[in-house]
Amino acid sequence: MKAVTWHGVHDMRVEEVPDPRIEEPTDIVIRVTSSGLCGSDLHLYETLAAFMEPGDIVGHEPMGVVEAVGSAVTHLDIGDRVVIPFNVSCGHCWMCERQLYSQCETTQNREHGTGASFLGYSKLYGQIPGGQAEYLRVPHGGFGAVKVPHGPPDDRFLFLSDVLPTAWQGVEYADVPDGGTLLVLGAGPIGDMAARVAMHRGVRTIVADLVPERLQRVAGRGAEAIDISRLEGSSLADVVRDETHGRGPDAVIDAVGMEAHGSPVKAVHKMVGLLPDVLAEPLMKAAGMDRLTALHTAFDAVRRGGTVSVSGVYGGAADPMNLMQMFDKQVQVRMGQANVRRWTDDILALLQKDDDVLGVESFATHHLSLDEAPQAYESFQKKEDGAVKIVFRP
Ligand SMILES: NC(=O)c1ccc[n+]([C@@H]2O[C@H](COP(=O)([O-])OP(=O)(O)OC[C@H]3O[C@@H](n4cnc5c(N)ncnc54)[C@H](O)[C@@H]3O)[C@@H](O)[C@H]2O)c1
Ligand SMILES: [Zn+2]
Numbered sequence: 001m002k003a004v005t006w007h008g009v010h011d012m013r014v015e016e017v018p019d020p021r022i023e024e025p026t027d028i029v030i031r032v033t034s035s036g037l038c039g040s041d042l043h044l045y046e047t048l049a050a051f052m053e054p055g056d057i058v059g060h061e062p063m064g065v066v067e068a069v070g071s072a073v074t075h076l077d078i079g080d081r082v083v084i085p086f087n088v089s090c091g092h093c094w095m096c097e098r099q100l101y102s103q104c105e106t107t108q109n110r111e112h113g114t115g116a117s118f119l120g121y122s123k124l125y126g127q128i129p130g131g132q133a134e135y136l137r138v139p140h141g142g143f144g145a146v147k148v149p150h151g152p153p154d155d156r157f158l159f160l161s162d163v164l165p166t167a168w169q170g171v172e173y174a175d176v177p178d179g180g181t182l183l184v185l186g187a188g189p190i191g192d193m194a195a196r197v198a199m200h201r202g203v204r205t206i207v208a209d210l211v212p213e214r215l216q217r218v219a220g221r222g223a224e225a226i227d228i229s230r231l232e233g234s235s236l237a238d239v240v241r242d243e244t245h246g247r248g249p250d251a252v253i254d255a256v257g258m259e260a261h262g263s264p265v266k267a268v269h270k271m272v273g274l275l276p277d278v279l280a281e282p283l284m285k286a287a288g289m290d291r292l293t294a295l296h297t298a299f300d301a302v303r304r305g306g307t308v309s310v311s312g313v314y315g316g317a318a319d320p321m322n323l324m325q326m327f328d329k330q331v332q333v334r335m336g337q338a339n340v341r342r343w344t345d346d347i348l349a350l351l352q353k354d355d356d357v358l359g360v361e362s363f364a365t366h367h368l369s370l371d372e373a374p375q376a377y378e379s380f381q382k383k384e385d386g387a388v389k390i391v392f393r394p
């Protein structure tokens with residue numbers, strides 16, 4: 001089959017690889033019909049290179065049709081239409097019983113000290129072959145796969161794999177009080193969708209980014225958009241405070257993560273991505289190598305006693321954070337990979353309403369073939385060509 005494979009920093013290729021097969025009784029195999037490209041894939045493209053091996057198949061936002069099921073899979077049949085969560089979780093361990101699916105104890109990666117395995121996402125998360133491919137083996141697919149009805153286009157359901165539950169969890173964790181205000185940092189797919197979910201719940205939502213067409217998208221759906229490249233000397237936190245009775249928003253979602261613009265350590269960060277693995281691996285894990293601009297802004301902007309909800313991914317272990325400010329402001333922090341299956345039933349019910357309230361069917365800006373993947377990674381990273389959400393159709 002054809003698959004998108006990682007070969008080095010900024011080097012994605014499309015190759016012929018062996019078809020996947022059922023390996024465990026709890027597996028399923030699907031024929032992939034759509035597969036998203038995610039901001040998290042950009043971390044592999046550059047920053048997390050030390051944890052990748054040439055030939056690793058990437059992608060963690062797939063959906064498709066069931067081709068084969070393992071002998072222990074009881075509720076899925078060949079031909080069912082399914083969306084696959086990016087978390088690989090067993091559904092029955094101590095963590096899964098508490099719906100902390102991104103912490104599944106059956107698939108945790110203890111040798112790296114990381115949580116549940118994650119499709120197509122490096123040695124840190126199990127090195128499971130990913131879903132930007134024609135076929136995909138889904139470990140624990142009998143539990144994970146979300147069955148969706150035949151009929152509507154793929155994009156109605158595709159974002160259940162990651163964007164929707166991540167945005168949903170970000171908004172849940174932000175816990176905005178009635179009548180309150182939310183600031184969303186980043187208008188990429190995650191920030192955009194988090195803003196849509198918050199506005200659907202009636203929350204006043206302000207979104208900040210620096211890419212004009214991304215800001216236009218969220219403004220077009222009713223968010224108050226702020227272009228951080230046009231602040232002319234004042235800080236984003238000050239501007240937002242001015243809009244919120246001088247206090248700041250009740251909650252801030254960081255939907256940016258470690259690829260943030262505007263931090264002086266950017267060059268260092270890039271350099272780590274280019275080091276040989278033996279040097280880069282310990283550096284990435286132990287040192288403070290993130291670009292923390294967005295996170296710092298979140299703590300600065302949030303009102304005293306407010307909540308910071310971190311959806312963006314950070315990788316370093318010793319980043320200097322402003323602990324004095326965090327403590328003094330009595331801020332609550334909630335974060336983590338989305339527990340995808342915790343939210344999918346609620347979201348699916350909303351998606352099955354006729355009027356597409358979240359606008360998912362027009363959410364993707366590009367539908368491309370797998371052969372176009374190397375170029376797609378580049379334009380998504382550079383935010384060129386209006387690329388906000390790219391979906392591959394294998
Ligand atoms: N928690 C989870 O389970 C989960 C799931 C999916 C994605 N993520 C993470 O969420 C983050 C966003 O993902 P995405 O797909 O939307 O990616 P993306 O890279 O398209 O979006 C990030 C956006 O942030 C903007 N930005 C950069 N610096 C900024 C700053 N200082 N202030 C405000 N905006 C800034 C960029 O212009 C971009 O539009 C990534 O870190 C990704 O890894 C987390
Ligand atoms: Zn993703």
Ligand SMILES: [Zn+2]
Binds near residue numbers: 089094095103105
């Ligand atoms: Zn589990």
